[in-house]
Amino acid sequence: MKDMFCFQCEQTAKGTGCEVSGVCGKTPVVAGDQDKLVGACIGLAKAVQKTAATEATDACIKKALFTTVTNVSFDDESIKAMVACVDKMKADLDPTAEDYDMAQLWDDNEDIRSLKTLILLGIKGVAAYAHHAEILGYKDADVDAFFYQALAAVGSDLGMDTLLPLVLKTGEINLKVMALLDKANTETYGTPVPTEVPLTIEKGPFIIITGHDLHDLKLLLEQTEGKGINIYTHGEMLPAHAYPELKKHAHLKGNFGTAWQNQQKEFADVPAPVLFTTNCIMPVKESYSDRIFTTDVVQYPGMIHVGKEKDFAPVIAKALELGGYPEDKAMTGINGGTKVLTGFGRGTVLGVADKVIDAVKAGAIKHFFLVGGCDGAKPGRNYYTDFVKQTPDDTVVLTLACGKYRFNDLDLGTIGGLPRLMDMGQCNDAYSAIMVAVALAEAFDCGVNELPLSMVLSWYEQKAVCILLTLLHLGIKNILLGPSLPAFVSPNVLNVLVENYNIGPISTPEADMAKCLGQA
CATH class of the missing domain: 3.40.50.2030 (Rossmann fold)
Structure with missing residues (x-):
């Protein structure tokens, strides 16, 4: 009997799964109670499908799923209290409803487990974004309804033909919730400025x-x-x-x-x-x-x-x-820089879209790179620093999420009056990057996959998973993903992703740069 089983983050033990204790630091007890919390949410989802959702069940599902994201909660007592709360809601709706035993999922056929895990980890990320939006008073009924549908599917006996569309639907719903959170943030705090x-x-x-x-x-x-x-x-x-x-x-x-x-x-x-x-x-x-x-x-x-x-x-x-420091304390980024830039969201970039488009047409800008995602401690992430350092002077680097800390203190100079390196924001601001790509595709009357745009992404936890599913939902191809591929993606499911989207692992900065620029 395993002490625990968890393979939801990029740093999972041996690249296959944490079975003794979590690399993230969580104990088998915490991991087990997080599984109980997810199982209780599946039970609640099935009860809601028989009866009706309420504002309380909507908020509870989001908070519970968010709680089980990697590096969020290590407090066993609060997780146990949340399990009890979910169980009470479930019993009030349907006294006959039962919690789902997550061991059934971890011991399932590897392809079924892979697809269900993609859905489950995806909705954990979606729940995080939806929770942030709800705090500001923004909700979406379609998003809330999907949590119940997805959870019920994870806890049901379904085949690959049913699960694969739900994987892509998770990406579609995440796009909707990222748009919702973008609206919540900008209407509450204004449009970001450089x-x-x-x-x-x-x-x-x-x-x-x-x-x-x-x-x-x-x-x-x-x-x-x-x-x-x-x-x-x-x-x-x-x-x-x-x-x-x-x-x-x-x-x-x-x-x-x-x-x-x-x-x-x-x-x-x-x-x-x-x-x-x-x-x-x-x-x-x-x-x-x-x-x-x-x-x-x-x-x-x-x-x-x-x-x-x-x-x-x-x-x-x-x-x-x-009391703080007695004197000013100079600090630097990992490359020695003393300042960083941020605020290049879609409002800023699309505000000068005509200049960007003219620069592309004139040959001043030859290529765009989206280099972003989650950072982490596992060796191999210096790849992203080296990759950005090698980008040619006639290219633009868009970045977002904490992966940017590998290179955001670099001075790459300017192009067309804009910095070559532009930070578009948090992980949820991937919506900005997507909207910029869509706008450029419309301007050039082509598909996003036909743009001189390469996506080189790093992942660590579940919010990165739902963003990847959104990109797949949009049909975006040729994504380079690293520093390693997810342990929860089985060989057969990976083959589907490769055949349909040409998704692949990073290799070396030099080889991948040549590939992105069509020089390989």
Whole structure:
């Protein structure tokens, strides 16, 4: 009997699955209770299909699925409480409904397991984006309905012919929810504008905020106004600097550190608290455990959790107590840069689309690269730094998500009045990249696959999975994926993806560059 089984992230043990303990740090107990939570959600989904959904069941499903995303929650007690809550909802709707035993999925035929896992991990990512949108008051009935359909399918005896369309439907629904979240963010905080973000930390008290939730950042900015505390983003919070409604807070100063997987080293000696709003939290080291605070879905045993009231007074008190650095502290990105740019979302890029199109027609821009996705600690990710360094001067590099930290402090110069390297935002801002690609295809009267555009993607967790499914739903081909292919994709399912979409693994920067530019 295995202690656990989990293969949902890129760093899974031996490239096949964690069976003793999680590489991410989760214990077999936490992994088992996360499986129970998903099984309870499948039971609730089947009960809803017999009766009717409610706002409570909609919100519960999203939060539960988000909780099981890699590096979100390591707190067994809160997961157990959520299982009990889901079970009560299920029993209230249908007393005869039963939870699904996830062992049935892990022990299933590998192709069926592969397709069901693609659906399950995909909707975990969709749930994360939908949860963020719902916090801002934005919902979509079709998205909520699909969670029940997808979960019920995972817990049912279905064949490949039924499951494969549901895999692509997951990508379609994710496109819808990314559009919803894009609307929620821009209508709430304004359209992102290009912004230079310093990496130096100014002297005095400060708070580091990490994760993805802009709403939490807004509340923290409001609660620290006039208190002499500076706020620094970390990880996927970096793009917050580009939103007008957040930029207007003068004490939103800059960005701290690099990508999420470096936190155990970078947080060790920081005289300031860190607020985790969502993933990705790693096992907390004793050297900084007294300075970690969590809120919403992210939880870690022993850390102070800020509940629904969103009163960040304990975080503020800790910042004032620690006092920050006595003098300004210069910090750099991994390539030595002292600042980074962000804010090149679709509003900015499409706002100068005529110049971009003219530059392509004139031969000034020869190729576009989308190099982005999740970062991680597994060896092989320097590939993305080397790849971007090798992009020719007459090309544009679009990037998004935390994978950009491998190269976002590089100065690649400008082209047509725009920087050659443009950060389009968080992982959910993949919608911006897709809309830019669609607009360019329309301008040149061709399909996206006919554009001089190459997608070189890195993945780590489930939000990257749902974005990949969206690209497949849109029929986008020739994607290079790394640093390794997902362990949950069986050889037969991989063959389907290769035959239909020509998806393939990264090789070397030199070989892949030649391939992308048609020189191989």
